[in-house]
Amino acid sequence: MSLIYNVTKAFPQEEIYEITAQIRRSAISVASNIAEGSSRISVKEQKRYYEIAFSNATECLNQLIISNDLGYIENHALLTFRENISRITYSLNKLKSSLDSKLTVSEPSEEYKPKSTSLNPINPISPINLAKENPELIQTIGYTFHYTALIDNDSEIGEGTKIWHFSHIMPHCKIGKNCNIGQNVVVSPEVILGNNVKVQNNVSIYTGVTCDDDVFLGPSCVFTNVVNPRSAVNRRGQYSKTHVGQGASIGANATIVCGHDIGKFAFIGAGAVVTKHIPDYALAVGNPAKQMGWMSEYGHRLKFDDKGEATCIKSGDAYILKDKNVHKVGE
């Protein structure tokens, strides 16, 4: 509600009795009808109020879209409202379904036919619909998130990206297209992830981390961003940076001590503790991580001959090792 009031405060004066008042009224009505419904004893009456609250929510969304068209609110603010309203309409749908089941048992009535009255979050312009096959997913304009995920304001999230249960995307992050953010993941402010980045469950990606396209972050791997943390000393703003190059993979439970970059297509074994820069295509394991060989882009060990040449056994791509650096032939 405070967000609605704050945003509409900046609307032109001439709108004070027009769209400003309408948006505020419909937002208040959502909350009031939910409150009113919850105080009713009759299941039928409860349901009626939740249906009205649902209509108020979609009305409010429609007015916000119009305000965006008129240039009164920014695109990112509209996106935040869309997400919040999707969550509300999703919860109202759930409430309604649970009341429907009570009605079938105790108050069978012609008036209430669960299928024909089924509510769907509607968006008059863009497709904000609950994903049909999985009603727990919420589809925004471009990306999809589970309804338990938290997405803060002012983050950019690319088309086709999916964000799963209990994950938290904090402000000012940039997440590319077609990424998969697993369960219980935290993406801290200002983190940048490229396209097609796969983040497995329980990963925290802290401020200062940037990952290029096609990076794989294994389950429970750990980034750090302060080298000498002390609870009583505030080191905010002194974060060390960690860059993970294109196509690199970090194994399960690996720890990356901050300030060390992972080269492109490098491979960090499960449980490794990285304390130095890892070159492109290097395979590093152990604590502290030591390089045990080289890995192809396709994810297979490269065995270099005396001339410093190797071929990936699966892709057939050729690689050259020169001056302790590997590069793919033709690039």
Ligand SMILES: CC(C)(COP(=O)(O)OP(=O)(O)OC[C@H]1O[C@@H](n2cnc3c(N)ncnc32)[C@H](O)[C@@H]1OP(=O)(O)O)[C@@H](O)C(=O)NCCC(=O)NCCS
């Ligand atoms: C690093 C890795 C790719 C090596 O695989 P590999 O080439 O098949 O290596 P091998 O299993 O033949 O092991 C070679 C040697 O390295 C050791 N080794 C392998 N992985 C290791 C690791 N993560 N840490 C420490 N040592 C490791 C082996 O014990 C073996 O040692 P030895 O020669 O003394 O017996 C693999 O073990 C690994 O860690 N993969 C990451 C898995 C993961 O985290 N997946 C996440 C998605 S589920």
